[in-house]
Amino acid sequence: MSPARPRIPEATVARLAVYLRVLAGLADGGRRNVSSGELASAAGVNPAGLRKDLSHLGPCGVRGVGYEVATLRDRIAGVLGVEQSRPCVLVGIGNLGTALADYAGFGSRGFRFVGLFDAAPERVGRRIGGQPVRPVAELDEVVAATAATIGVIATPADVAQSVCDRLTAAGVRSILNFAPVALTAPAGVDVRQVDLSVELQVLAFLGQQRGAAATTVEVTA
Amino acid sequence: MSPARPRIPEATVARLAVYLRVLAGLADGGRRNVSSGELASAAGVNPAGLRKDLSHLGPCGVRGVGYEVATLRDRIAGVLGVEQSRPCVLVGIGNLGTALADYAGFGSRGFRFVGLFDAAPERVGRRIGGQPVRPVAELDEVVAATAATIGVIATPADVAQSVCDRLTAAGVRSILNFAPVALTAPAGVDVRQVDLSVELQVLAFLGQQRGAAATTVEVTA
DNA sequence: AACCGCTTGTGAACGCAGGAACAAAGTCGC
């Protein structure tokens, strides 16, 4: 059977997605091959780390030359499963939800929104990126009809858990949550949390620490 | 001077922000004290890890009882610097930028947008959350006048680097970047990258891996 | 006043990610 199942670490998968985007840009620019150093610089990572990440895919470069852009791009795309189109549903069509629905980058990465849902009647019926906004009552029906396995939650925090429950009940197995609450989901369902304000908070703390350190130096000097 | 500078790890800081949000919710609900187990469950982390995170703040709980909600909340808020108002500027008022400018959660966390900027003339002049959208030409002026040290980039990828350059030149020291490009900034400037499509890609990969594993079991059985 | 149960805080071990250094391999020049 499959002789080796390497089990690529999650951190590497995240970086592979970044490499893929950089490689796509290089390929569009007509570039034919690239070295690990240059690719690492464009992706903002260490060259050695990049080579280690790529080693999980097996040998895919030529020593003394570098990597062939198109080949490497296709190899990563294959591992990440970009070639297959993944049906996704998106719940909560506020500003953030609209931004996600409109984002062109998803389409080229294998994601296809097959349903946009919102609870507010005034939003239902609007069209965003060619898709109509539907009432949440149709959620189960659409998930069943389209076999969507990925759900994105961009609702206010207070309804996120109930939306999560409905998504998992309808058969969604992977959930990306932008609402600032920790969701509980049944086993076998992956939940990833993205908290925009936490990112800002960490950034502010680092800046504050840096400022405090500078003050300390000044005082101790 | 300061006898101990504990140097809180970055991963802990991110979780502290989550605890702070949970504690604020509990306090609003009239809750007076809470145990590490319950708080960890609400935050979606391990209880032992939570206690270790909190240990960086010094002892702040009572053994046998738990943590006093209001006290712990204020302690964390003090460490994260939430009490002080931090002026921020936001560049790129598309759907994502509008969502960020509108998000009420930032204000209660010590962040205050003092400038919204966009290059598109049709967006300039609109008011979002009480702030007018200004042309990017005024960026340096506003940063100087408000002493903003945090900049948020929500522009398309192709202009993100030039916006970053202008922000750093104007004196911004911390940058949160939502554009899907790796930014290069001078030393002393912190850049944090949030890539929405990468999160979705990782989620899809994990789901694909899980599906493949199930198939393998089936085949080998 | 002493005991018991509960919860915090900390110490140690484990596993993982990141970085540097080195060997293998292929190409270009002579």
Next chain:
DNA sequence: GCGACTTTGTTCCTGCGTTCACAAGCGGTT
């Protein structure tokens, strides 16, 4: 054809984060 240079792929190592497990401490009870 051979040598030197370049770049990959791998190995080792260091440090960090996470988890488990236990000792310390406080409140309630008898």
